[in-house]
Amino acid sequence: MKSLRYLLLFVFICFGFQQTAAQVYRFKTSSMSVMDKNEKGAWNNWSDFKKADIIITLDGNKDRFIVNSKELQLYKIDAYLEKISNENDDTLGFNCTDNEGEKCVILIVTRKKEDNRMQFYINYTDLKMVYNIYNTK
Structure with a gap:
């Protein structure tokens, strides 16, 4: 009977200490x-979309984004923000630090009224980038 208790205790401890693996998501960009x-501190207009064929990875195991552009961009996730949903969009936000130590906010936005088109925003205080993205397997 005592050995059965120890066996059950061992099983509960083993299951209690198992780590769950965070997922890795890959997105492919199209543009x-x-x-x-500008010099006065006002935002200029968005540039025309240009073709961009790169992979963006959200690595939940390492809490980071990797943007595989010509110059590799790494973003450490400092905080996961709450999901914001409204009738037009679902937005996932992340406070991040890039590989040069600059703070930024990354947003993954799903446009509900546009056939769930997805966009990936990297927002700095003086620069914003947006990629049109879709999931890869």
Whole structure:
């Protein structure tokens, strides 16, 4: 009877200490646009979308985004923000730090009224980038 208790205790401890694996999501981009501030501090218009064929990875195991552009961009996730949903969009937000130590906010936005088109925003205080993205398997 005592050995059965120890066996059950061992099983509960083993299951209690197992770690769950966060998922890794990969997105492929089709195009990108940028917007920056002018000399007076006002936002310029978004640039025309240009073709962009790169992979963006959300690695939940390492709490980071990897943007595999010509110059590799790494973003450490400092905080996961609450999901915001309204009738037009679902938005997932992340406070991040890039590989040069600059703070930014990354948003993954799903446009509900546009056939669930997805966009990936990287927002700095003086620069914004947006990629049109879709899920890859």
